[in-house]
Amino acid sequence: MRRPVTEPAFTIELQQHDGRRRAQLRGRVTLQDGASLWHDLRAILQDALEPTEIDLTGVTVLDGGGAALLLAASAQARQRGRTIAIVGATGEIARVLRLYDCPGVECLRGAPQRKSLLAQIGDGCHDLLRQVRDILDFIGELVVGIVAAVRRPRTVHLSELTMLMERAGANGLPITAVIHFLIGTILGLQGAVQLHRFGADAFLANLVGLSVVRELGPLMTAIVVAGRSGAAYAAELGTMQVGEEVDALRTLGQDPQRFLVFPRVLALAVTVPLLTAFADLVGCLGGMFIGMVELGIPPTAYLNQLRDAMTLSDVGTGLIKSAFFAALIGLVACQRGLQTRGGAQGVGASTTSAVVVVLFGLVALDAVFTMIFRLLGW
Amino acid sequence: MRRVLTVRDLALGYSSEPLLEDLAFDVRRGEVFAILGGSGCGKSTLLRALVGLLQPLRGKVHLFGYGAPAQALEPPAFGVLFQSSALFGSLTLLDNVALPLRKWTRLPEDAVEAVAHSRLRIVGLGGFERHLPSEVSGGMKKRAGIARALALDPQLLFLDEPSAGLDPVTAAGLDELILTLRQSLGVTTVLVTHELASIYRVADTCIMLDRDAKGIIARGSPRDLRDRSSDARVQAFFLRRAPGGAT
Numbered sequence: 001m002r003r004p005v006t007e008p009a010f011t012i013e014l015q016q017h018d019g020r021r022r023a024q025l026r027g028r029v030t031l032q033d034g035a036s037l038w039h040d041l042r043a044i045l046q047d048a049l050e051p052t053e054i055d056l057t058g059v060t061v062l063d064g065g066g067a068a069l070l071l072a073a074s075a076q077a078r079q080r081g082r083t084i085a086i087v088g089a090t091g092e093i094a095r096v097l098r099l100y101d102c103p104g105v106e107c108l109r110g111a112p113q114r115k116s117l118l119a120q121i122g123d124g125c126h127d128l129l130r131q132v133r134d135i136l137d138f139i140g141e142l143v144v145g146i147v148a149a150v151r152r153p154r155t156v157h158l159s160e161l162t163m164l165m166e167r168a169g170a171n172g173l174p175i176t177a178v179i180h181f182l183i184g185t186i187l188g189l190q191g192a193v194q195l196h197r198f199g200a201d202a203f204l205a206n207l208v209g210l211s212v213v214r215e216l217g218p219l220m221t222a223i224v225v226a227g228r229s230g231a232a233y234a235a236e237l238g239t240m241q242v243g244e245e246v247d248a249l250r251t252l253g254q255d256p257q258r259f260l261v262f263p264r265v266l267a268l269a270v271t272v273p274l275l276t277a278f279a280d281l282v283g284c285l286g287g288m289f290i291g292m293v294e295l296g297i298p299p300t301a302y303l304n305q306l307r308d309a310m311t312l313s314d315v316g317t318g319l320i321k322s323a324f325f326a327a328l329i330g331l332v333a334c335q336r337g338l339q340t341r342g343g344a345q346g347v348g349a350s351t352t353s354a355v356v357v358v359l360f361g362l363v364a365l366d367a368v369f370t371m372i373f374r375l376l377g378w
Numbered sequence: 379m380r381r382v383l384t385v386r387d388l389a390l391g392y393s394s395e396p397l398l399e400d401l402a403f404d405v406r407r408g409e410v411f412a413i414l415g416g417s418g419c420g421k422s423t424l425l426r427a428l429v430g431l432l433q434p435l436r437g438k439v440h441l442f443g444y445g446a447p448a449q450a451l452e453p454p455a456f457g458v459l460f461q462s463s464a465l466f467g468s469l470t471l472l473d474n475v476a477l478p479l480r481k482w483t484r485l486p487e488d489a490v491e492a493v494a495h496s497r498l499r500i501v502g503l504g505g506f507e508r509h510l511p512s513e514v515s516g517g518m519k520k521r522a523g524i525a526r527a528l529a530l531d532p533q534l535l536f537l538d539e540p541s542a543g544l545d546p547v548t549a550a551g552l553d554e555l556i557l558t559l560r561q562s563l564g565v566t567t568v569l570v571t572h573e574l575a576s577i578y579r580v581a582d583t584c585i586m587l588d589r590d591a592k593g594i595i596a597r598g599s600p601r602d603l604r605d606r607s608s609d610a611r612v613q614a615f616f617l618r619r620a621p622g623g624a625t
């Protein structure tokens with residue numbers, strides 16, 4: 001049992017005669033009283049101008065921590081040019097002392113120091129360059145992988161595909177439904193106020209329908225998928241990378257691209273457009289609900305208006321976009337995951353960076369698509 | 379001699395189907411107690427139960443004078459080396475060892491570092507203090523794990539395959555360390571090992587577990603087991619014979 005914090009179980013007494021100092025240590029010298037031991041020893045050894053002996057004759061117990069502190073304090077004093085000798089150790093006390101008295105290689109690497117601003121900027125640029133190179137590497141490998149996969153489709157590991165599709169698609173239905181219903185109602189509410197002013201209540205379906213189907217449905221679905229599946233893929237592959245599982249795959253003649261990346265990207269490419277179609281539907285229903293409650297538009301009128309307002313190209317462009325969003329999420333998440341370095345921290349970092357890069361990429365890609373579709377007049 | 383650990387009627391497993399049952403043994407103060415047995419027979423599982431990380435299906439583990447196992451309220455009374463070393467990946471080797479010292483002693487920072495340094499040095503890791511676990515070899519991780527288990531000078535040590543992955547010279551050094559701890563400080567060690575040389579050198583008592591028998595099939599000093607046991611499984615272990623193999 002540990003004793004409560006009380007008087008230390010050792011005593012240290014300083015005797016001085018004929019220009020010699022002798023520190024007489026008695027009792028149990030253990031790690032438990034380490035703080036007082038360290039304090040007392042340093043006080044005695046610090047101003048030891050004359051040679052000092054630490055006498056262990058009266059010590060009954062010396063444990064590893066006690067020995068380590070004793071030796072460290074003497075070593076520090078010696079470094080300052082003092083003469084210190086440890087004497088009087090016999091039997092087991094001497095044995096413990098010998099165990100800990102191995103001549104130490106001093107720390108080869110210094111403690112990490114704070115870097116200067118310039119060095120940090122330099123490191124940052126270097127990191128950025130490395131990341132760009134990693135991404136190019138990844139794209140290169142991907143292209144090689146795609147060619148190989150097209151040539152020999154059987155080498156792609158598809159047995160997990162249905163499970164991945166279920167996880168990314170079916171399991172994401174509830175959250176997608178809730179979010180898009182709310183988006184539909186929010187758009188409906190905001191629109192209803194403005195439209196009502198101009199007596200244009202009937203156009204609620206146009207406003208909600210087009211916004212959801214062309215923009216918000218694909219984008220919000222992709223954001224949900226990025227948060228659910230993108231983060232999961234990055235963490236999963238990152239953990240595999242850190243645990244040498246990816247290396248193990250290579251040694252087994254499996255290409256990580258074909259084994260891990262393709263099935264995931266494929267799963268997303270199939271499920272995200274489906275999720276988006278579902279999201280479009282639920283979003284429009286949210287608008288219908290507000291139309292009914294706020295503006296008193298009967299559902300049939302809303303649906304008729306919706307049918308007139310929307311063309312196939314509105315839905316189609318949304319779904320095309322969503323397929324590209326899916327590929328972006330899958331590729332970025334897997335790339336981040338496979339390029340994880342370090343331990344648990346590295347996995348955290350690559351997951352964060354996967355989500356951040358995907359979110360940025362989604363918005364940028366969306367802007368590009370909007371411009372393209374405008375030019376094409378879709 | 380006083381007992382530090384008693385196990386009675388212990389049944390262990392990861393489902394309702396026990397992996398080991400009817401375990402009963404004592405570990406006495408100051409002894410080196412070895413748990414032997416084939417791979418997958420449940421040695422690590424038993425060790426997890428002894429330190430309180432696995433709830434037994436039946437029975438109890440008593441740690442005398444060490445309070446309840448694995449509670450975070452007072453300093454842990456024993457040191458544990460996991461089979462996988464279980465070092466904290468984001469901390470340097472030095473910080474891995476210093477972690478319990480910072481938490482449970484009132485030593486100033488320079489003293490904490492001094493103690494952590496010496497722990498690493500006695501397992502031969504002087505000079506690698508600032509390395510991360512991912513930057514050292516498997517055997518070095520194992521040794522850093524031992525240094526961390528020793529951090530608070532526990533009177534009781536649980537070591538899961540401490541010499542796995544070590545060269546014979548380093549492994550012999552480790553045996554020497556275990557013996558010194560026992561003789562000079564009365565440290566009790568419970569260890570899992572497959573190294574016959576190490577078993578003969580350090581172990582006072584062994585128990586041998588068996589997967590099919592779901593329990594202890596032999597106990598005694600290593601030499602007794604080797605010379606006196608008539609059990610074919612024990613003989614096979616000590617003579618390194620493949621089961622049923624023609625010799």
Ligand SMILES: Nc1ncnc2c1ncn2[C@@H]1O[C@H](COP(=O)(O)OP(=O)(O)OP(=O)(O)O)[C@@H](O)[C@H]1O
Pocket residue numbers: 392397415416417418419420421422423424461
């Ligand atoms: N977390 C777990 N969940 C379910 N079963 C487990 C778990 N950990 C281990 N097992 C099973 O328990 C059995 C014993 O495992 P244990 O790790 O104790 O073996 P061991 O004797 O230490 O083997 P080795 O010498 O290879 O380390 C094995 O059959 C294993 O499949």
Ligand SMILES: [Mg+2]
Pocket residue numbers: 421422423461538
């Ligand atoms: Mg094991």
